[in-house]
Amino acid sequence: MLNVALLGAGRIAGVHATAISTNPGSRLVAVADINTAAADKLAVQYGATARSIDVILADSSINAVLIATSTDTHSDLIERATAAGKAVLCEKPVDLSLARAQACQKVVAAYGRPVMIGFNRRFDPNFAALKTAVDAGEIGKPELLSITSFDPAPPPVAYIKVSGGLFRDMMIHDFDMANFIMGTAPFAVTAVGSSIVDPEIGAAGDVDTAVVTVTYADGRIAVIKNSRRAVYGYDQRLELLGSTGLLQAQNMLENTVVKSTAAGVTGAKPTYFFLERYMPAYAAEWAAFVQAVESGSDLPVTLADGVAALAMAEAATVSLRTGNPVTLASILG
Amino acid sequence: MLNVALLGAGRIAGVHATAISTNPGSRLVAVADINTAAADKLAVQYGATARSIDVILADSSINAVLIATSTDTHSDLIERATAAGKAVLCEKPVDLSLARAQACQKVVAAYGRPVMIGFNRRFDPNFAALKTAVDAGEIGKPELLSITSFDPAPPPVAYIKVSGGLFRDMMIHDFDMANFIMGTAPFAVTAVGSSIVDPEIGAAGDVDTAVVTVTYADGRIAVIKNSRRAVYGYDQRLELLGSTGLLQAQNMLENTVVKSTAAGVTGAKPTYFFLERYMPAYAAEWAAFVQAVESGSDLPVTLADGVAALAMAEAATVSLRTGNPVTLASILG
Amino acid sequence: MLNVALLGAGRIAGVHATAISTNPGSRLVAVADINTAAADKLAVQYGATARSIDVILADSSINAVLIATSTDTHSDLIERATAAGKAVLCEKPVDLSLARAQACQKVVAAYGRPVMIGFNRRFDPNFAALKTAVDAGEIGKPELLSITSFDPAPPPVAYIKVSGGLFRDMMIHDFDMANFIMGTAPFAVTAVGSSIVDPEIGAAGDVDTAVVTVTYADGRIAVIKNSRRAVYGYDQRLELLGSTGLLQAQNMLENTVVKSTAAGVTGAKPTYFFLERYMPAYAAEWAAFVQAVESGSDLPVTLADGVAALAMAEAATVSLRTGNPVTLASILG
Amino acid sequence: MLNVALLGAGRIAGVHATAISTNPGSRLVAVADINTAAADKLAVQYGATARSIDVILADSSINAVLIATSTDTHSDLIERATAAGKAVLCEKPVDLSLARAQACQKVVAAYGRPVMIGFNRRFDPNFAALKTAVDAGEIGKPELLSITSFDPAPPPVAYIKVSGGLFRDMMIHDFDMANFIMGTAPFAVTAVGSSIVDPEIGAAGDVDTAVVTVTYADGRIAVIKNSRRAVYGYDQRLELLGSTGLLQAQNMLENTVVKSTAAGVTGAKPTYFFLERYMPAYAAEWAAFVQAVESGSDLPVTLADGVAALAMAEAATVSLRTGNPVTLASILG
Known part of the structure; x- marks a missing residue:
């Protein structure tokens, strides 16, 4: 205990x-x-x-x-x-x-x-099932990963100013997800971004919409899309193309009711935000921590994983400023 | 030629x-x-x-x-x-x-x-694919069939009066579909129905909403649902439970666009009516007729199939009046 | 407290x-x-x-x-x-x-x-959302209700023998669901059934596959389908056709992962059985009970609801034996 | 005529x-x-x-x-x-x-x-419906476009050698699609790519997997993903995030049959390749050409559109070689 x-x-x-x-x-x-x-x-x-x-x-x-x-x-x-x-x-x-x-x-x-970093999304049942399928070889050799990660609404600009920026505050989760799914450190990242959702976010020196392309030494590619605003809810999806198939982890919905009328066929929205979507993930994350600590086995997420994701955020920040690709080696020294 | x-x-x-x-x-x-x-x-x-x-x-x-x-x-x-x-x-x-x-x-x-009856739905690519899967044993032994068949809007009451009634005019397609999928003549049918969509249809002696339960000598069951009105379009679906699985043929949609907004997630409606939905089926039906006639092989739908479906319509008509099950044997004499 | x-x-x-x-x-x-x-x-x-x-x-x-x-x-x-x-x-x-x-x-x-009967499915978030939509008039006047309710696997025959039969043990939930959605006592029920899943269930005097048609005084119709075996999981769906649309409550799935390979596009199965599917419903049911008892407000499910569902089970049992429709009035005396 | x-x-x-x-x-x-x-x-x-x-x-x-x-x-x-x-x-x-x-x-x-260029995908009913919805303001102001475009299998390397490369041969369609949806010429493109599907394609000087990020002067972003191999079929999807919602055009499937078994829930694959997917688009494209020529109205796709897409392919080719963003202005002189 x-x-x-x-x-x-x-x-x-x-x-x-x-x-x-x-x-x-x-x-x-x-x-x-x-x-x-x-x-x-x-x-x-x-x-x-x-x-x-x-x-x-x-x-x-x-x-x-x-x-x-x-x-x-x-x-x-x-x-x-x-x-x-x-x-x-x-x-x-x-x-x-x-x-x-x-x-x-x-x-x-x-x-x-033991020090574990709370990348809770690794414990989401959907992402975890996708990871299990990849590791079981169900789509052969992974080639191209896409991560869609949109928040329902932007935080206050006051928060943005102390957040460290979109890459360190929000995309950090997706950098870790890329590392989790791909299982290797990337070679380089290239970032584009803008403050098209809210110009005040741009005035505060940050972006609210960004795409980061991640390349790997063996030719694999990942692309991460972030937006601070998706009015239909928390949009959290993965898609991985492999040599023998495609895996997708789709959104969880508020309920399974579908209404068909003269206006179209309408279903429920994605669960609203991280508390709704990732509540089971928080419980699973804690259970994994307890299990690892009690048994002395390897932690599922380490401090090194936290540093690796932060290095990607740093590289993306530089890339956004320069427009050019930034290698992880140049960041990690 | x-x-x-x-x-x-x-x-x-x-x-x-x-x-x-x-x-x-x-x-x-x-x-x-x-x-x-x-x-x-x-x-x-x-x-x-x-x-x-x-x-x-x-x-x-x-x-x-x-x-x-x-x-x-x-x-x-x-x-x-x-x-x-x-x-x-x-x-x-x-x-x-x-x-x-x-x-x-x-x-x-x-x-x-050669005399073939135009039960075009047998040639719908979706229903045909379901039939192929059943025959290939993909869900084991069939047990329970459900047919949903709703028209987008009722015809004029003038048409209703000369149509022979819902069972002979509309559900006749579904009776044939049951025969096509189950591959055996039924034992008995039991019908319930009402004119809840339009009381004038009831005044004309017909029903506009009906459920017919079909039983087979070996214990299998089919249930057919008809409505003269589904404002969202032509609703044409099959669902077959078998000993090792379930097969469903779902509606074809007008397009694949999905819109997610604060109001929900909305997709396109089913194709509007039989011309939109079954156009490929008419071409496939004719191709099958040509192929059978030219090669002298068996017709995929026979005059006997037309008579069998009509007998079920007759039985359903009697059952609706009496409330009790009507065997096909009692109809066919 | x-x-x-x-x-x-x-x-x-x-x-x-x-x-x-x-x-x-x-x-x-x-x-x-x-x-x-x-x-x-x-x-x-x-x-x-x-x-x-x-x-x-x-x-x-x-x-x-x-x-x-x-x-x-x-x-x-x-x-x-x-x-x-x-x-x-x-x-x-x-x-x-x-x-x-x-x-x-x-x-x-x-x-x-206060005496409440544990019809937990009324508190399932999906069925509850469908009921809310019906009551809000989102599909106009309800006309035709379909309930699909399949267990993943039959219970032991020993259990069947003391269960009171499929209608009292299993379909009782669906009778209550029909009452919940339609909001009125039915006029009559007609049942067909067979022991096609397991002949031993038939030997024990029960059926394992059944379809019950429910009619209402105002012309509405409900149809309930039960099977003791759906190898793909617990199949719990509602579908309600109304004058201006259709509402469907679909199954909850184990996860949202979809795999596309040369063999097809495969998603997760429905949650396995009632503990997985209805866990949130049990919590909501209890919360509703506490709320009603503490506030003195009306219970959401009453002892009368329990008796009403039992009367439908009794009527279905008689109908299965005779083949004919059985009015609720004849059962309730 | x-x-x-x-x-x-x-x-x-x-x-x-x-x-x-x-x-x-x-x-x-x-x-x-x-x-x-x-x-x-x-x-x-x-x-x-x-x-x-x-x-x-x-x-x-x-x-x-x-x-x-x-x-x-x-x-x-x-x-x-x-x-x-x-x-x-x-x-x-x-x-x-x-x-x-x-x-x-x-x-x-x-x-x-009149000279029209055959960018047939603009006439695909799904993409056309998405475009209509965007133009009608159904998702507010467009912000982030994603194009997924995977072929089912790579062409022979002999073809690759004379094709002009993936950007001019394959992604040219997606460049035009970006122009069609966004309605503006882009500011710059940045390309990453590899020959992870087939090293012989790399030996021939081309890539088989690529991601191109497109930026616009007003802050909008588009990302295009290409792969020469998706073993599950022709994967052709659009996704557009706007200020008030998301629009997605999903794949068309071979049929609507879904099979649920103990192994999961399996549906049909996307239509196999461009002839299957875009046959209706070719007919619509021709009809639009006839209509424009006969009426003297503006062509829906012009020679200028063909040049614009080609310029993006040229820019992407340069970006792939240098790793850096390439403005369209630098290409068009």
Whole structure:
């Protein structure tokens, strides 16, 4: 049984609290947040207690820490928690700075504790089934991957300004998905983008619509499409062409009702946003973490995976500025 | 090369004229209609000549006759054409009277000429593919067949009054489809129906909505649903449950465009009515007729099939009146 | 906050225990089962205690009872629990005997306590969305309802023998669904059926494949199809034709992955059986019960609904034997 | 009535011969081919006569010429036919050389005769319906276009060597489709590609898998994916994200049959290749040409459109070599 402390008491922390509590192999014992009222409320709801991070890290009965605080605290907390001997599951991204994330990776290596990064989409039942089919050779040799990833609506421009930009904040998930599906680090990325959804996003120095092409040393290609706005809901699809077939993971829909009238044949929209779509993925992610920590087996997503995705975001950022392809080697030095 | 005369020059005759003309094994040489202007027009369009039925039947260079006249002339024309040595393709139904159709069947038997009934739906690429899959054992032993067959809009009540009723006019296609898919004559039918779409149809002594359950001696069951009104288009579907699976033939759509907006995900409607949906089936039907006549092989649909479907319509009519199951044996005597 | 006792500790009781525990308005305090080990285990898992039914009914701190015991105990337990002042949610069917269910209904009426019958499918998000659309007039006036309800595999013949037969055990859900969607008691039912899936089921006096046609006084029609075997999974669909359109509730699938190869385009199967398909429905059912009991508002499914569905099962049983339509009036006396 | 001569008697010429003959506004009067046997055969089949190109161009009774010869003859024949006063429909591409195509464009301008380029996909009912919906504002302002265009199997390497390369031979259709849907010339293109399907294609100096990103001055983006091999059939899809929705044109399938078994739910594959998929488009293309020529209205696809697509192919070829974006301005001078 893992005794778990949750760092952070915001919306996504609430999702994790449910996953921790309903998993038969873990229980939530402590919650920490600078907003102590929020920490109290979440702790009471799940029979845990609100405590400071210092107290939590000093408590040897706590085996694992789930970090769901703001991004700028991730690297520090990962380092402190592993130094304190805890197993760690940290929300993505590791950091907005690739250099800081790489430094964190080195520090953590010394402690030898498990650190998993919360790329929850790997645990989505649909994407996971596609990955299983690829690995089973059901479409032969993969050749061309397409990732469609549109949010239902753009966040406030204030958020955009501190987000690290679309590539580090939003496409980071898709970079990890490309790595997950293709199973290899890419050779180079080329990015195009614009702020066609909202010019204010452009004024804030970011793009809201982007296409990144990813090439691999062996000739494979991936293309990632992002938009901050899809008014019909959260559009999350994969498509992989292989030598003997095509695999597609389509959207999950709100329900299966179809209405046929003189106006056409209408079905339900995709589930609205990440909480609706990925709720099962969060539970599966936590279950995988518990299983790996308890059994000592390899983590399904590592800190290195977090760094790899961040390097792609960095390369895409450079490519967007220059217009030219950027190799991962040039970024990773 | 079959030299073909077309009896009738109405809308459906025009469809057949195209099929006859574009088939490399046949050519349209004559058209007959009591409306001589219509016959002339159709003949000119396809390089044929308008002639009387007497002249056509006396012309030994004409090998085949396609009967697309009004239903009350079918039996007579089948008899006269086969007596004249022609191969015959006659539109459904054989007759509104089962007794007359059976009499026709006897007369025709004496002449030994091929007579095919135009159950065009057997040649629909979707239904034909389903039948091929069933016969190949792809779902094991068939157990439960469902036929959905809805017209887009009811015909005028004036037509209803002379149509022979929903079972002989509309469901006759579905009775034949049940025979085609199940490959056996049924044991009994039970009908329910109402005039819920249009009370005037009820006042005219007919129903516009009906469900007929068909039972077979070996325990298999079929259920046929008819409605005179589906405002979203022509709804023509099959569904067959077997011991190792389910086969469905779904509607053909006007196009493949799907629109996702805040209001939902909307695709195109089914093709509007039988001309849109079954145009390829008419061409395939004619090709099958030509092939069978030229090669002397068995016809894919026979006059006996026409009589069998008519017997089911008769049984359903009795069942609707009494509320009770009616065996085919009691109808066929 | 409802303090709830769970009567029964079998598989479906476990599903209900989760729903009770995760609902913020209720908590599980006691579990009773003649298998005391099972009761203990379930109680411990959810922080409740195992007690006898007598103790539970005598405990005035317990507000509600969920009855998930064997069918033959339902009527007695409903009567005892309401007599003890508890609100009751009882699994379907009320009883295998219509007379006993009607007697229970009279007894319960005297106590004025809320009694809800667990027709969980009304709470399936897909069926509920279809019902909402119907009630909103989205397809005009309903005319023709089709219910497809196939189990993945037949139960053991030993179970069949004590089940009350397909109509009382399996189609009872579909009878209630017809009542739910159509919103009116039917006029008559006509049943056909056979034991084509497994002759041993026939030898045990039951059918495994059945079609029941339901007619309504105003001309509407419903048709229900049941099979004990659909090897591709649990097939649970509705289709309702109305004056201005068609509504369909399609199956939920295991995932959204589609594979296109030289062999065809293959997607996932329907979710396997009722636990997979209806898990969200059980939670919604319980939430609706809690909401109604706490607020004193009308129950969404009543004991009268349970009796109505049972009467249809009784009528279908008679119709299957005689072959003729059976009016509900003749059954209800 | 247009009197039409067909230049070329190969496979695609046969498709055009059918379209010309069945259109009520045109008739095929002459066929020319260096293979005179092929010209004779096609002419006889449709009641035309085989003649030399010189004779055809000198015959003032011939109003229109359809050019379906090899690509290297297109520019010359367009020039000669327009000089002879004919209306012209010429198969794509105009030429493999952008400079030659531009020279042709100047020559033709002087004669003022209608010249249409055979970008048949614009007339596909699905793509045309999507275009109609975009123009009607059904998804607001277009932002991000995706074109998927995979052939079922690669052509022989011998063909690849003379094809002008994937961008001029295959993606030229998709460049035109982007122009058709977006309605504006692009700013720049960036190409990546590899010969992952067949290394011999790489050895021949071409790619078989490519992704081209297209940017527009106003911030819109298009991405085109090509593969020479999709073993499941001809994959031809569009997807356009707009400010108020998404439009998708999906594949047409061989039939609508769906089979559900223990192995999954399997439907038919996409139609196999361009003849199956685009047969209705060829007829619609010809009808649009006849209508425009007879009425004197604007052609739906012009020689300028042919040049514009060729310029994109040229830009993509340069981008593939350099890895960098290439503006259309730099290509067009």
